[in-house]
Amino acid sequence: MSVFPVDLSSDTQTRPTADMRKAMANAEVGDEQKREDPSVNRLQDSVAELTGKQAALFLPSGTMCNMIGHAIHCRPGDEIIVEESTHPVHFEGGGPAVHSRAQLRTLSTQTGVFTPEQLEAAIRPNDPHFPNTRLVCVENTHNIRGGRIWSLEAVQAVADCAGKHGLLLHLDGARLMNAVVASGTSAADYCRPFDSCWIDLSKGLGCPVGAVIAGSKEFIDQAWRYKHLFGGAMRQAGIIAAAGVHALQHHVDRLAEDHVKARALAMGLAEIKGITIDVNAVETNIVLFDTVDTGVGRSTILTRLLEHGVRFSPLMESTRLRAVTHLDISHDGVERALSALQTVLAQ
Numbered sequence: 001m002s003v004f005p006v007d008l009s010s011d012t013q014t015r016p017t018a019d020m021r022k023a024m025a026n027a028e029v030g031d032e033q034k035r036e037d038p039s040v041n042r043l044q045d046s047v048a049e050l051t052g053k054q055a056a057l058f059l060p061s062g063t064m065c066n067m068i069g070h071a072i073h074c075r076p077g078d079e080i081i082v083e084e085s086t087h088p089v090h091f092e093g094g095g096p097a098v099h100s101r102a103q104l105r106t107l108s109t110q111t112g113v114f115t116p117e118q119l120e121a122a123i124r125p126n127d128p129h130f131p132n133t134r135l136v137c138v139e140n141t142h143n144i145r146g147g148r149i150w151s152l153e154a155v156q157a158v159a160d161c162a163g164k165h166g167l168l169l170h171l172d173g174a175r176l177m178n179a180v181v182a183s184g185t186s187a188a189d190y191c192r193p194f195d196s197c198w199i200d201l202s203k204g205l206g207c208p209v210g211a212v213i214a215g216s217k218e219f220i221d222q223a224w225r226y227k228h229l230f231g232g233a234m235r236q237a238g239i240i241a242a243a244g245v246h247a248l249q250h251h252v253d254r255l256a257e258d259h260v261k262a263r264a265l266a267m268g269l270a271e272i273k274g275i276t277i278d279v280n281a282v283e284t285n286i287v288l289f290d291t292v293d294t295g296v297g298r299s300t301i302l303t304r305l306l307e308h309g310v311r312f313s314p315l316m317e318s319t320r321l322r323a324v325t326h327l328d329i330s331h332d333g334v335e336r337a338l339s340a341l342q343t344v345l346a347q
Ligand SMILES: Cc1ncc(COP(=O)(O)O)c(C=O)c1O
Pocket: 060, 061, 062, 063, 064, 087, 139, 142, 143, 172, 174, 175, 200, 202, 210, 211
C-alpha cells in the first residue's frame, strides 16, 4: 500500500499484488540481451499478438518508448505533430529535442483528440525554410485531458490524413488498454494504422516497471539498437517481464472496475458545493475537477487531504485537481476520499 492509504494521485501508485509477486518470483529467466530470457520473450510475443504487429520489445519505461519511436522515425530538423498537453510536450525533459533533434508542433484541443483538419493545417509545405513534417503522435487515452478516449473513427480519420501526406504515425498507448476496455475496440484495431505503438505496464495494469513497444520486424530491430544506445538493455529482466505477462492475463478486464470507481468518484464530487466537474467527461479512470469556487486554495486542499490519508494531484498550472483510480483503490477508498474532501472544505 502507498504511504497514503487512498492514493489517487496516479495509477502509477499501484503495488504488485501477491499473485503478481508470485509470478515474478517463479519467473524463468535468461540473458535478455542475448534474447534468451523466456519471460521477456513471452511478454514481447504477447504484446506483438495483442497489438497485431510483427514484433515487440520490452523497455524500462513508457518515456523510453516515446523516445525510441521518435528517434527511429525522425531525422534532425524534422517536426513531430502532437496535441499540446501530451506527455512528450511536458514531461520527457525535452527528449525529442535531445535525442532526435526534432521539434514538436502542438495542436490545441479540449479533449486531447485532434481532427484531420487540424492536422492538415499544421503540415508544412515542402520548402527549405520549414522543418520537415515527419511524424504524428496520438495519445490514447489522453492523460492530461482526463483519460479521454480516441474513438477508432477519430484515429482512422487522422491516420488517413497522415497517410495522404506520407507521414508516419506513433501511438502513445500508456493507457491504451483503458481505451480498449472502455470502448470495446480491440488493441489490434486501434494499433493497425500506427507505424509504432506501445503500452505501459506500470499504470493501470499494475506492474512495478516496464512498457512494451511494437511495430514491424524492421522497426523492432532498430528499436533494439536504440535500447542499447539509451542504456535500457537489461539482463535477467524476466523477473519484471513476468509481472507484465501476469498483468496481461489478469489485469486487463478489471480496468472496467477502475472506470466504474472513477465515475462514482465524479458523481460524488458533483454533489460537493463549490466543486465544478463534467461527469460526462469521465470516460476511463481519470477524473478532473475544479475547486476554485470552494473558496479554499488548491494547495491547502491537497495538504489537508494528506492528513486524512488521501492524495490527489494538481493538474499542472490550472486550478484543477486530478484523481486517478486503479488497482489499489477500492469502493471504500472512493467513499473515504469524498468524505475527507467534505471535511477539509468544511474546516
Ligand atoms: C500518456 C503518457 N505517456 C507516457 C508516459 C511515460 O510513461 P513512464 O512513466 O512509464 O515513463 C506517461 C506516464 O505517466 C503517460 O501518462
